[in-house]
Amino acid sequence: MSLTKDHAxxxxxxxxxxxxxxWHDETLWFVRxxxxxxxxxxxxxxxxxxxxxxxxxxxxxNMHNYLVQFEENALANGIKVHWAAxxxxxxxxxxxxxxxxxxxxxxxxxxxxxxxxHLNDFLQDNGVxxxxxxxxxxxxxxxxxxxxxxxxxxxxxxxxxxxxIFHEHLGTAAGExxxxxxxxxxxxxxxxxxxxxxxxxxxxxxxxxxxxxFVVCTNEGNADMGAHLADVHIASxxxxxxxxxxxxxxxxxxLLTRSATGQPITTYSSHFKKPRPGQQMHIIIVDNGRxxxxxxxxxxxxxKCIRCGACMNxxxxxxxxxxxxxxxxxxxxxxxxxxxxxxxxxxxxxxxxSTLCGSCTNVCPVKIDIHDQLYKWxxxxxxxxxxxxxxxxxxxxxxxxxxxxxxxxLSGKAGRLALKFIPFAVNNGLNPWYKQRDxxxxxxxxxxxxxxxxxxxGKP
Amino acid sequence: xxxxxxxxxxxxxxxxxVAIDTLELLEKLGLExxxxxxxxxxxxxxxxSGYEHxxxxxxxxxxxxxxxxxxxxxxxxxxxxxxxxxxxxxxYPAESKNIRSRIYELTEFLTxxxxxxxxxxxxxxxxxxxxxxxxxxxxxxxQMTELTAPAFSKPEQLLKMVEGIELVPLTRADxxxxxxxxxxxxxxxxxVKMGKDRVADHIKNNAEYITAADMSCLMHMEGILKRQKxxxxxxxxxxxxxxxxx
Numbered sequence: 001m002s003l004t005k006d007h008a009x010x011x012x013x014x015x016x017x018x019x020x021x022x023w024h025d026e027t028l029w030f031v032r033x034x035x036x037x038x039x040x041x042x043x044x045x046x047x048x049x050x051x052x053x054x055x056x057x058x059x060x061x062n063m064h065n066y067l068v069q070f071e072e073n074a075l076a077n078g079i080k081v082h083w084a085a086x087x088x089x090x091x092x093x094x095x096x097x098x099x100x101x102x103x104x105x106x107x108x109x110x111x112x113x114x115x116x117x118h119l120n121d122f123l124q125d126n127g128v129x130x131x132x133x134x135x136x137x138x139x140x141x142x143x144x145x146x147x148x149x150x151x152x153x154x155x156x157x158x159x160x161x162x163x164x165i166f167h168e169h170l171g172t173a174a175g176e177x178x179x180x181x182x183x184x185x186x187x188x189x190x191x192x193x194x195x196x197x198x199x200x201x202x203x204x205x206x207x208x209x210x211x212x213x214f215v216v217c218t219n220e221g222n223a224d225m226g227a228h229l230a231d232v233h234i235a236s237x238x239x240x241x242x243x244x245x246x247x248x249x250x251x252x253x254x255l256l257t258r259s260a261t262g263q264p265i266t267t268y269s270s271h272f273k274k275p276r277p278g279q280q281m282h283i284i285i286v287d288n289g290r291x292x293x294x295x296x297x298x299x300x301x302x303x304k305c306i307r308c309g310a311c312m313n314x315x316x317x318x319x320x321x322x323x324x325x326x327x328x329x330x331x332x333x334x335x336x337x338x339x340x341x342x343x344x345x346x347x348x349x350x351x352x353x354s355t356l357c358g359s360c361t362n363v364c365p366v367k368i369d370i371h372d373q374l375y376k377w378x379x380x381x382x383x384x385x386x387x388x389x390x391x392x393x394x395x396x397x398x399x400x401x402x403x404x405x406x407x408x409x410l411s412g413k414a415g416r417l418a419l420k421f422i423p424f425a426v427n428n429g430l431n432p433w434y435k436q437r438d439x440x441x442x443x444x445x446x447x448x449x450x451x452x453x454x455x456x457x458g459k460p
Numbered sequence: 461x462x463x464x465x466x467x468x469x470x471x472x473x474x475x476x477x478v479a480i481d482t483l484e485l486l487e488k489l490g491l492e493x494x495x496x497x498x499x500x501x502x503x504x505x506x507x508x509s510g511y512e513h514x515x516x517x518x519x520x521x522x523x524x525x526x527x528x529x530x531x532x533x534x535x536x537x538x539x540x541x542x543x544x545x546x547x548x549x550x551x552y553p554a555e556s557k558n559i560r561s562r563i564y565e566l567t568e569f570l571t572x573x574x575x576x577x578x579x580x581x582x583x584x585x586x587x588x589x590x591x592x593x594x595x596x597x598x599x600x601x602x603q604m605t606e607l608t609a610p611a612f613s614k615p616e617q618l619l620k621m622v623e624g625i626e627l628v629p630l631t632r633a634d635x636x637x638x639x640x641x642x643x644x645x646x647x648x649x650x651x652v653k654m655g656k657d658r659v660a661d662h663i664k665n666n667a668e669y670i671t672a673a674d675m676s677c678l679m680h681m682e683g684i685l686k687r688q689k690x691x692x693x694x695x696x697x698x699x700x701x702x703x704x705x706x
Contacts, residue, residue: 007647008646008647008648008649008650011647011649011650012648012649014649015649015650015653018653021653025657029632036605036606039608040608042608043608045608046607046608046609314606316635316636316638316654317638317647317650317654320650320653320654320657321650351510352509352510352643352646352647353647353650354640354643355593355636355638355639355640355641355643355651355654356508356593356594356640357593357597357636357640358593358594358597358598359593359597359604359606359634359636361597362597362604362606362607363606375507375508378508378509378510379510379512379513381510382509382510382511382513383510383513387510391509392511395506395509395511395514396514398505398506399506399511399514399515399517399518401500402469402500402501402503402505402506402518403500403517403518403521404500405497405498405499405500405521408469408500408501409497431645432645432646432648433644433645433648433683435648435652436648436652436684436687437652437655437680437683437684437686437687438682438683438686438687439683440474440475440679440682440683442473442474443474443475443476443477445476446472446473446476447467447471447472447476447479447480448467448472448497449476450476450479450480451483451495451497452497455483455495457494457495
């Protein structure tokens with residue numbers, strides 16, 4: 001097993017501060033409630049979800065054709081297209097583009113793909129400075145932390161903590177936590193960055209095969225500020241970001257932000273089709289495990305994800321364990337079905353960080369069967385040997401007891417085997433059930449005992 | 461109509477009264493109810509832990525026990541869902557398939573198959589209804605707050621027939637309680653926090669009892685309530701529907 005702490009251990013640390021857990025839970029529940037109001041206001045909401053799911057199904061089934069079509073059209077538009085098999089190749093391509101232009105400082109808007117590829121660390125190690133321009137990402141970058149949420153990267157930080165970070169790095173007054181003042185400070189700070197950086201990297205929300213253009217959605221306009229002021233615009237995309245036609249945006253743009261934050265639409269949904277005169281525009285199309293996931297029949301639908309984060313906001317486990325407890329770039333339910341594909345051993349714990357309540361599946365705007373995939377990953381992980389010997393022994397013992405009516409029905413309070421094999425009833429001082437919960441009071445006899453005494457059919 | 465009563469392992473061992481009330485309730489409706497004495501467990505504890513491959517023997521046992529009944533009824537949404545989704549038998553494939561389509565959770569059996577329109581029961585208390593996830597989102601016993609769709613609730617429909625009962629509204633209508641099978645011990649911290657929050661919602665809204673169609677959720681919440689020395693009690697929906705008239 002890996003040396004890093006697993007989700008349960010990290011979540012336990014997060015739960016040491018119950019007040020913070022309550023605050024984190026309420027903050028994200030507020031977003032979930034906004035999402036409910038926004039989606040319930042659209043009578044066709046369920047039809048929209050179904051339509052989006054089917055469009056993505058078509059994309060996943062015809063990926064090879066759409067990728068070729070997209071590349072052709074993008075090239076014709078004057079965009080340079082690069083293909084990256086994995087994270088290392090993606091990072092090397094970014095560096096080579098910057099080196100060719102002699103650029104050592106870059107501004108970057110939100111891109112979870114670059115988090116997945118650990119681009120910032122790589123560029124830093126190669127002498128390139130990267131500034132994240134999304135406000136939330138800039139905050140966690142200054143705090144030297146990874147984002148804890150794909151849409152709300154610093155949702156785990158209270159405004160007072162952000163005030164402290166800004167005091168240290170951006171010179172605001174000590175103890176200043178007024179959101180208006182902090183935001184204005186960040187605005188002035190980032191303005192200087194936008195005006196001086198010659199290269200800008202953005203993510204991609206949708207890449208349109210029919211036109212070779214791509215769409216970037218932000219609320220802050222930071223992708224636009226970066227890209228329009230830079231000589232070089234690099235856009236990084238996982239290949240699953242494709243949609244066939246521009247008209248399909250009418251489905252996805254209605255779903256994306258309603259699901260994400262409860263807004264009707266992102267403030268900026270910007271189309272990038274070709275470089276302006278004198279500018280270079282690059283697209284890096286990244287695989288990094290996606291074709292393997294596409295080949296896994298049970299898990300392929302995870303590639304429909306449009307990164308709205310609704311499954312995180314609704315997840316009762318995510319809300320009470322925090323994004324960092326998932327120790328991966330994309331946290332929460334969707335991250336837990338994506339990550340094992342990248343490294344099954346390292347992320348063997350994640351599919352178990354769920355009660356399988358199914359709320360994630362219900363909010364997913366592209367109808368990914370997230371909780372079913374969590375269940376299926378559990379089977380795959382155990383079959384591949386990434387379970388503990390203790391757990392396997394316990395499961396085998398439980399199976400033995402439950403496979404034999406004679407053992408199961410041993411009567412008498414002390415003799416009842418189920419009391420020993422049902423996990424919450426393990427009768428020793430280390431039983432985690434008992435730490436904060438009382439045990440059920442064992443009754444005089446089982447139902448089977450009662451039935452044998454009280455009903456005719458029960459007489460042997 | 462021959463009905464087979466499936467009693468989940470932990471109800472059999474820890475909460476026999478829930479099974480007795482389920483049986484009596486079905487008998488009161490004039491149904492012929494059989495209880496196969498060799499039944500043990502649906503296999504879900506292993507399957508949800510990633511060991512579905514170990515459930516062959518419990519599957520065979522379940523199939524042998526319940527083949528031949530017109531309906532199989534269980535006072536657990538979660539165990540019912542597991543059988544519906546995962547029961548298969550190499551020895552009796554047709555029988556196991558038949559069971560999958562004929563197994564019902566108690567409340568949906570009463571509303572959809574028996575179509576009961578009155579229940580002679582009395583429970584003069586303020587009750588919070590916990591929507592257990594597998595019953596609600598898996599078996600669709602009630603509408604889910606995530607969806608844009610008309611409201612309904614099979615457990616609530618039945619509870620409203622009970623004399624004297626007052627159902628209290630909850631701030632979060634269908635949030636998970638955090639039991640989650642082995643999750644309850646593997647992820648102890650989050651499981652307990654979820655349970656505490658769920659219980660607090662009922663208490664805040666002045667419930668005297670928390671009820672549900674799944675005893676596992678209630679067992680988890682009962683453990684928390686008892687530790688808190690709370691006067692609030694848990695009661696399975698079958699116990700309410702079979703409560704004597706005052």
